Amino acid sequence: MTAALIDGKALGAALRARVAEDVRQLKESRGITPGLAVVLVGDDPASEIYVRNKEKAVAEAGMASFPHHLPANTSQDELLALIGRLNADAAVHGILVQLPLPETMDAGTVLMAVDPRKDVDGFHPVNAGLLASGRPGLAPCTPLGCMRLIQEVESQPEGLNAVVVGRSNIVGKPVAQLLLAANCTVTIAHSRTRDLPDVCARADILVAAVGRPQMIKGSWIKDGAIVIDVGINRIARPGGQSGLTGDVEFDAAKERARAITPVPGGVGPMTIACLMANTLKAAKER
Ligand code: NDP
Numbered sequence: 001m002t003a004a005l006i007d008g009k010a011l012g013a014a015l016r017a018r019v020a021e022d023v024r025q026l027k028e029s030r031g032i033t034p035g036l037a038v039v040l041v042g043d044d045p046a047s048e049i050y051v052r053n054k055e056k057a058v059a060e061a062g063m064a065s066f067p068h069h070l071p072a073n074t075s076q077d078e079l080l081a082l083i084g085r086l087n088a089d090a091a092v093h094g095i096l097v098q099l100p101l102p103e104t105m106d107a108g109t110v111l112m113a114v115d116p117r118k119d120v121d122g123f124h125p126v127n128a129g130l131l132a133s134g135r136p137g138l139a140p141c142t143p144l145g146c147m148r149l150i151q152e153v154e155s156q157p158e159g160l161n162a163v164v165v166g167r168s169n170i171v172g173k174p175v176a177q178l179l180l181a182a183n184c185t186v187t188i189a190h191s192r193t194r195d196l197p198d199v200c201a202r203a204d205i206l207v208a209a210v211g212r213p214q215m216i217k218g219s220w221i222k223d224g225a226i227v228i229d230v231g232i233n234r235i236a237r238p239g240g241q242s243g244l245t246g247d248v249e250f251d252a253a254k255e256r257a258r259a260i261t262p263v264p265g266g267v268g269p270m271t272i273a274c275l276m277a278n279t280l281k282a283a284k285e286r
Pocket of ligand 1: 142165166167168169170171172189190191192193196209210211212230231232233267268271
């Protein structure tokens with residue numbers, strides 16, 4: 001079997017277009033323009049690219065953008081004061097603090113300061129708790145994107161065996177919660193998991209969120225599985241150039257899977273689209 005490619009670029013663009021249309025209607029019917037504040041501290045080149053892409057998507061969706069690019073020597077108190085002002089600003093419906101923060105700051109403290117109703121990244125413990133208890137809230141964008149990609153292939157994943165490799169708070173755990181909410185039978189694997197190939201081989205749905213280039217081998221993939229590759233790893237290519245690759249050995253995996261996401265062009269574009277959808281949701285709920 002050669003897998004169908006799950007085109008995150010096209011699906012993300014379609015979702016963003018739907019969000020833009022909803023934004024237009026919200027402006028027209030209620031005079032509300034959803035607004036997103038993106039806070040960047042320091043000059044990490046990768047973060048600068050992510051933030052630029054997010055701000056571009058905000059503009060394209062017809063939302064209001066509130067960029068705050070702060071120098072690397074900003075103190076945590078100054079950042080917390082800014083977040084306090086954004087929490088109180090009625091024109092700001094979503095607040096995103098780009099990670100990683102400088103080492104002088106405690107990311108947990110900073111993320112806790114964001115009003116959970118404006119926490120469009122879904123990282124606040126209140127939103128994590130709402131997700132874990134199956135109640136409505138703002139779920140993290142990458143896991144939401146993974147679910148949309150899975151449901152594009154299998155609209156009713158109920159009863160399927162889902163294996164999530166990775167247990168971070170921002171990807172692995174929330175993906176697992178969302179799969180559980182969709183009535184999958186969920187296994188979470190991590191660096192201490194014994195016999196990972198065997199665990200992966202049982203997956204009807206495999207989500208790889210590890211951050212190790214091509215660690216998940218094609219031979220571990222169950223025939224007909226849906227494979228969602230969250231990993232983004234920069235690798236050297238012949239000729240001295242660098243490129244991106246996922247956590248899954250794509251060429252071999254696609255010979256066994258039923259559907260698979262490419263890297264780049266899979267989960268990444270869905271993450272930004274879901275950020276737009278979360279900002280719209282936060283604006284509608286205020
Ligand atoms: P973390 O580093 O926070 O978590 C990695 C997880 O992988 C951990 O739970 C770790 O286990 C597990 N792990 C590490 N080594 C192994 C191993 N040998 N076998 C099994 N499990 C292992 O990463 P993130 O969750 O933040 O991100 C994961 C990947 O997803 C990265 O490549 C990141 O760049 C990418 N990413 C992509 C996004 C997108 O929009 N496409 C958004 C966010 C992330 P343990 O807990 O035991 O240490």
